[in-house]
Amino acid sequence: MKRTRLFQITVLLLVVVAAVQVGYWLYDQHVRGVEKTAALTRLYDQQAAAARALLDGGAPLQRVQETFPDLAVNAQKVELAPEHRAALLAEQQHRLTQYQWEGGFFLFALCACIGVIFAALRAETRVLNEQEQFLALVSHQFKTPLASLQLSVETMNLRQLPPERSRALLERMLSDLTRMETMVGQILDSSRLSHGRWDLKREPVLLDATVNRVVSQYLERAQTDHIAIESQVPADLRVLADPIAVDVVVRNILENALAAVAPVGGGTVTLAARAQGEEVELAVRDSGIGFRPDDQPQLFRKFSRLNAGAGSSYYGTGLGLYIVQRLMQLTGGRVSASSEGLGRGAEFRLTWPMAGTQAESHA
Amino acid sequence: MSEPVYQVLVVEDDPHLAAGVVENLRAEGFRVDTVSDGRRAVEWFDTHHCDLIVLDVMLPGLDGFAVCRTLRERGTKTPVLFLTALGEATDRIRGLEAGGDDYLAKPFHLQEFLLRVRAILRRWEWYRASARTAGSDVLKFAGNEVDFRAFRGRSWNGEEQELTEKEAMILKVLAEKPGEIVSREDLLEKVWGYDVFPSTRTVDNFILKLRKRFERDPANPVHFLTVWGVGYRFIPEPAP
Numbered sequence: 001m002k003r004t005r006l007f008q009i010t011v012l013l014l015v016v017v018a019a020v021q022v023g024y025w026l027y028d029q030h031v032r033g034v035e036k037t038a039a040l041t042r043l044y045d046q047q048a049a050a051a052r053a054l055l056d057g058g059a060p061l062q063r064v065q066e067t068f069p070d071l072a073v074n075a076q077k078v079e080l081a082p083e084h085r086a087a088l089l090a091e092q093q094h095r096l097t098q099y100q101w102e103g104g105f106f107l108f109a110l111c112a113c114i115g116v117i118f119a120a121l122r123a124e125t126r127v128l129n130e131q132e133q134f135l136a137l138v139s140h141q142f143k144t145p146l147a148s149l150q151l152s153v154e155t156m157n158l159r160q161l162p163p164e165r166s167r168a169l170l171e172r173m174l175s176d177l178t179r180m181e182t183m184v185g186q187i188l189d190s191s192r193l194s195h196g197r198w199d200l201k202r203e204p205v206l207l208d209a210t211v212n213r214v215v216s217q218y219l220e221r222a223q224t225d226h227i228a229i230e231s232q233v234p235a236d237l238r239v240l241a242d243p244i245a246v247d248v249v250v251r252n253i254l255e256n257a258l259a260a261v262a263p264v265g266g267g268t269v270t271l272a273a274r275a276q277g278e279e280v281e282l283a284v285r286d287s288g289i290g291f292r293p294d295d296q297p298q299l300f301r302k303f304s305r306l307n308a309g310a311g312s313s314y315y316g317t318g319l320g321l322y323i324v325q326r327l328m329q330l331t332g333g334r335v336s337a338s339s340e341g342l343g344r345g346a347e348f349r350l351t352w353p354m355a356g357t358q359a360e361s362h363a
Numbered sequence: 364m365s366e367p368v369y370q371v372l373v374v375e376d377d378p379h380l381a382a383g384v385v386e387n388l389r390a391e392g393f394r395v396d397t398v399s400d401g402r403r404a405v406e407w408f409d410t411h412h413c414d415l416i417v418l419d420v421m422l423p424g425l426d427g428f429a430v431c432r433t434l435r436e437r438g439t440k441t442p443v444l445f446l447t448a449l450g451e452a453t454d455r456i457r458g459l460e461a462g463g464d465d466y467l468a469k470p471f472h473l474q475e476f477l478l479r480v481r482a483i484l485r486r487w488e489w490y491r492a493s494a495r496t497a498g499s500d501v502l503k504f505a506g507n508e509v510d511f512r513a514f515r516g517r518s519w520n521g522e523e524q525e526l527t528e529k530e531a532m533i534l535k536v537l538a539e540k541p542g543e544i545v546s547r548e549d550l551l552e553k554v555w556g557y558d559v560f561p562s563t564r565t566v567d568n569f570i571l572k573l574r575k576r577f578e579r580d581p582a583n584p585v586h587f588l589t590v591w592g593v594g595y596r597f598i599p600e601p602a603p
Contacts, residue, residue: 140421143448144377147470151383154473159390172379263378 005124012117019110026103030096037092044080047071051078138187141318145176145183152176171224178221182255186319189248190302193326200242200330204355207246207273207280208233214250215271218258226266227258233273239280239352241331246352249327249335252320253284253348260288260346267345275354282350290339290346299337300325324350369484370413373397374404374430375446376422380469384417384446384476391477401425405433413441415484420447420458428461435462440514440528442483446471459565462527465556482556489553490532493539502538504586504599507577511535516576524576529554533569537587537597546594570595 051068055061055078065073072081080088152169155161161169192198211233222229239246254269261267267287274281291299302322321337328335332353339346371393375381381397388395396411398404401422416434420427431443442464447454450468458466464483467476494500494511502509506519514531516524526534532554537545547566570589574581585601 140448143469144380147448148377148379148383150470151380151387151473155383155387158473172382176379 005121008117008121008124012114012121015110015113015117019107019114022103022106022110026099026107029099029103033092033095033099037088040088041080044070044084048078048080138183141183142180145179149173149176149180183319186252186323189323190319190326193323193330198245198327198330200245200327202240202242202331204238205241205243205246207237207239207282208235210243210246211250211271211273211282214247214254217251218254222258222269225258225262227261228268229254230268230270231272233271233282234275237273237275237280238355239333240355241333241352242327245327245331249324249350250282252324253350256320256324256348257284257286257288257346260290261286263289264343276351278354279351280354283347284350285345285347287345290342290344291337292342293339296337296339300335324348328352367488368392368394369415370394370396371415371417371480372404372407372411372413373417374399374401374422374427375417375419376400377419387473387477388417388480391480393480399423401427401430404430408434408437408439414487415480416441416443417446417480418443418463420445420449420454428457431458431461431463435527442487442528444479444483446476456565459555479556486532486553486556490535493535502534502599504577505601507586509534518577519579526576529569530572530576533566534573537595538599541597541599544590544593544596549594 047068048071051064051071051073054064054067055073055075061073061075064078065071068078070081070084072079152173156166156169208231211231215229215231219229250271254271257269261269264287269287270283270285272283272285300321302319325335328350334351335348336351337346337348371388373381373384373388373395375384375397376399378399381399385395385397396407396413398407399422402425404416404418404422405425416431418427418430422430425433427445427447431445434441434443443462445458445463445466446469447458447466448469455466464486465479467479490511500510500512502511507516509516509524509526509531511531511534514526514528516526518524533550536550536553550566570587571581574584574587578584578586586598588596588598590596
């Protein structure tokens with residue numbers, strides 16, 4: 001990586017030097033052209049002076065004209081013939097124009113090269129910084145559940161705990177492990193999305209089958225956290241999207257809703273779908289901690305974790321909603337969120353294009 | 364005489380980790396309160412006080428460094444133990460510069476955490492006890508005056524000095540052994556405790572600050588003398 005960068009910087013410097021040289025050459029040619037014309041003009045002035053001296057000395061007009069064919073000689077004055085003057089100026093103008101166009105083109109091409117190389121270097125620096133930031137954030141996100149896990153293990157090791165306390169600690173440890181497992185999945189999904197390595201299909205997907213499957217996987221956890229999940233998805237609704245993407249999106253939205261409800265001691269999460277013209281909308285409503293309307297723009301940013309103070313960081317990595325938004329964008333859908341404020345729950349609306357009534361559908 | 368019951372405030376946004384820390388501190392006999400975001404931590408001090416703050420760095424609202432700085436600016440001297448996933452040397456220095464007393468990177472060992480908590484409280488107990496002792500709560504030397512209980516002083520030119528807790532503690536350690544050499548390691552052990560700092564150079568920086576406050580010519584000190592390669596010697600009244 002370092003060698004490539006060094007090479008790019010060397011090329012950039014060479015091109016900058018070349019551009020400076022072309023610029024100098026242009027300037028030099030301009031100066032030389034003007035100087036050459038001036039020198040010729042001086043030469044003709046000298047000839048005119050010599051012709052005038054001959055005429056003053058009594059030399060015949062015709063002979064002087066033959067001696068200095070470039071001059072217009074008559075009894076009143078001796079000067080450079082107008083056609084020669086015009087040719088001289090035309091020659092100078094032609095050369096200057098040629099240098100301006102040719103040199104200008106080279107200069108433009110070189111400046112374009114400098115721009116391209118500079119932009120590439122900047123983009124690479126940005127990617128490197130983002131990668132570093134990503135790694136730092138990922139390691140930070142892992143260290144917290146890891147610390148909690150280690151603390152639980154060492155507490156059990158250090159202290160004689162009654163069975164119910166031990167059971168509570170074991171449940172906490174399992175929850176931390178689930179949290180880390182979720183993080184691994186989300187980080188991989190996010191990385192695939194960031195690098196465009198997700199080969200997304202567009203095909204009819206039966207929404208109720210996906211929702212029911214995902215909900216069934218979270219029922220146990222919801223029960224532990226005293227959360228009731230209600231699903232109202234008509235059986236025949238099909239969306240046009242990638243089946244895996246729909247699964248990931250519903251999973252992340254449900255994960256987010258559960259994380260929002262758990263800190264308030266339990267509540268409800270409702271998933272309701274309906275057809276709306278040419279689209280299908282799935283609304284996921286929770287009775288959890290909600291968010292400030294001002295915080296809405298930050299919800300879908302990578303590593304954004306709102307209201308963590310109220311406990312939403314319980315399972316949160318700050319990647320779930322980012323993944324949801326990216327996947328919805330890439331599959332032609334959209335997502336929006338609303339809340340009436342802290343402590344008043346939230347609603348996330350996922351909208352996909354409706355699939356036609358194809359015989360084949362995927363769940 | 365029974366051991367005092369210390370009050371600890373745990374500022375941590377992760378509910379599992381907060382619960383684990385709180386349970387263990389309570390099991391060790393501490394009274395513990397917990398707050399989960401930076402702003403609430405600062406507000407908590409409007410109506411409460413405690414003997415130690417266990418403070419996470421990446422907090423919602425206001426990060427841990429800012430919380431510590433805000434509390435110090437408000438004059439809160441309560442010792443702070445940073446507990447955070449940011450474990451780089453630069454982060455540790457930032458934490459200590461913000462006014463922290465110790466720094467423990469996540470994930471950490473429970474027993475090490477408890478030892479550090481006790482070590483911080485022991486150091487503070489030593490400082491407070493020695494500052495309470497009649498005759499040792501105020502230090503007077505060469506026109507300078509330092510009140511260890513109020514963390515305030517007045518320098519030889521009449522200028523009021525507001526000392527940080529670390530400056531006061533260093534001065535206290537030196538003043539307890541006037542004329543004797545105190546090694547940098549001794550100062551570290553007594554004021555910060557074992558391996559908090561990446562180098563003993565940090566002690567040197569605090570000595571420079573003390574010289575600026577109390578020496579007539581900080582470039583040619585006569586009270587806070589460097590003993591090269593060893594440490595420092597405090598001379599309250601140098602011979603003319």
